[in-house]
Amino acid sequence: MQRYIIRRLLQAIPTFFGITIIVYFIMLLAPGDPVALMTFDPSIRQDEREVLAIKLGVNDPFHIQYLRWLIGDDWMMVDSNADGEVDSWGDNYGILRGDFGSSFKFRGSNPLKLISERLGATIELNIAVVLIGVIGGLLIGVVAAVQRGRAFDKSSRIFAVLGDSVPAFWFALLAIMLMGLVLPRALEPYGIGDGSPFLPMGGRCPPVRGGCPPIYARLQYMILPVLVSSLGPIAGWSRFMRASMLETINSDYIRTAQAKGLTSRGVWIRHGLRNAIIPLMVFLGPLIFGLIGGSVIIERIFSWPGIGLLLFDSVVSRDYPVVMTSVVIGSVLAILGYIAADILYALSDPRVRFQGL
């Protein structure tokens, strides 16, 4: 087991470097010159700009710039006063040692700190979505498999395809309009509510000083975003679960269980369901991964202060250090999510042998 985990982590290393190369390359091609962005102040003279350009190394070849960003330049001599000669040690530690530079927009603050402040919100949302999505999907899938070919099964198929084809932000807006406008107005004459929205329309908690209260005190803020973003996972998992359940139910040990005279509930739940869940672990990695990427949209429409929203804001304001940091962190989270899902899969099925993987 340990060897398996270590091997998976080692395999992730080339992937990580590939990601940093791609991201750095894209950012180099991006419009807007970092020197111009950092010296927006008109009182800065042209020669000072040139000094800064040399200090930042924006004129170096790609691989030098990339290495300085990746592992820092405190081990090499750089030209700090732009006289054409190298004269002092660099002062940059590189992202591998946790130095992601400093944000352009929030003067000088560490991008890593900005992200770690936002990470909790994204993780909190995604855990809730994974839970709701998996549990909801499993329930629908099992019932559809048991009722195979009947009305529930057919409508669950339509629901699954529909759940995949709705644009997330449109569905979110419909939910907001329903809960905030249509239902309160329709129910007010009957004495239900006072015409104000039933649920908060966005945000993570009421705007108070000193951060958000603990999660149980602001569950109503999570209802809409979680329901909207778990539509896709519920749809997908109900299909996987149904297929897996049907496959399991045709195996020999199920027939044995039936022959022994077990009740059909015992067969379906104790023998079928428990074995049918195992292969689904494979889909857990892609699910977590998809949520990290998709959270930009949900976080934007519900103003949920996570890393998706941070990425969006920093792309719009061209805050490149923060953009690169959030992409790198998002990718690392994705890699770890995949590995965690694979390990869970291996743990849940003793038939998976680690040497072979």
Next chain:
Amino acid sequence: MRNDRSAVRIAKFKQREQDEFVPSLNLYQKAFRRICRDRPTLLAMAVLAVFVLLAVCAPFLSETVFQVDQVTQSVRNKYLPLFSQGHVLGTDELGRDHLSRLLYGGRISLGIGVAAAVLSLGIGIVVGVFAGFYGGLADDLINWFMLTLNNIPGLFLLILITEMLSPNPLTLVLIFGVLGWTGTTRLVRAETYSIKEREYIIAARAMGASNWRIMFSHIVPNIFSLLIITLSQAIGGLILAESALSFLGFGVQPPTPTWGNMLSGGLEYARKAPHLVYVPGLLITTTVFCLYLIGDGLRDAFDPKIAD
């Protein structure tokens, strides 16, 4: 009476036998027969055909039949509701005719989806066949590259790149095509891997076929049915991706209409003119829904073993 019933049953059985086991039918003919019996898929195809027809005839329909155009603005006719005089689907925040913009937008949205799906499928086939056929170092490198690309959250990458290149329909097609090929490649690579050991490939090689010929006239035609399924799902996914990018402001820029940017533009005016939100959203959902249903139906038709 009883004889009648069994005669009917025998006739039915013979009918089925003819459908399923006539040896002269090839894979596509069999699939076509199965599709013809699959009503949801046929319905989805019909709806999609109507949408495509509307998009293709957009200029004729809007200028000649409804006598409106997509650019004329009017201060007096802002936010007209559905079924107004002269504007069947109302007008938008600048008083432009909504129906006409939807027709032209459908052209671009569907066009982007189809073109990008074809491009990414093309790249995916070539790369996947090469990786699966040659194996070795090339395969490892391609695998590493795909793994890397797949581990950057897709929307993050899209946002970065569209921020770099100014998004118009053409650049969007290129971006989607260049980023979207990994799924196809993985599929094609696995299939190539298993097909290249079969007897007919060995036979072809014995007759002196070149690697190139084996790859593109023996392997690719054999996975063509898989590719058709992938294509219809890819188009759906791309239409959704276009609308998501538009919502974030990185899609095709107005005034060029696409369903995506009309929908996200309408969000601001949802209170004043809800039809600006409902109609484009409904169109996107219906189109993607049909494409996914067709993908499902095609899969069942080509491979009845895995059908439900």
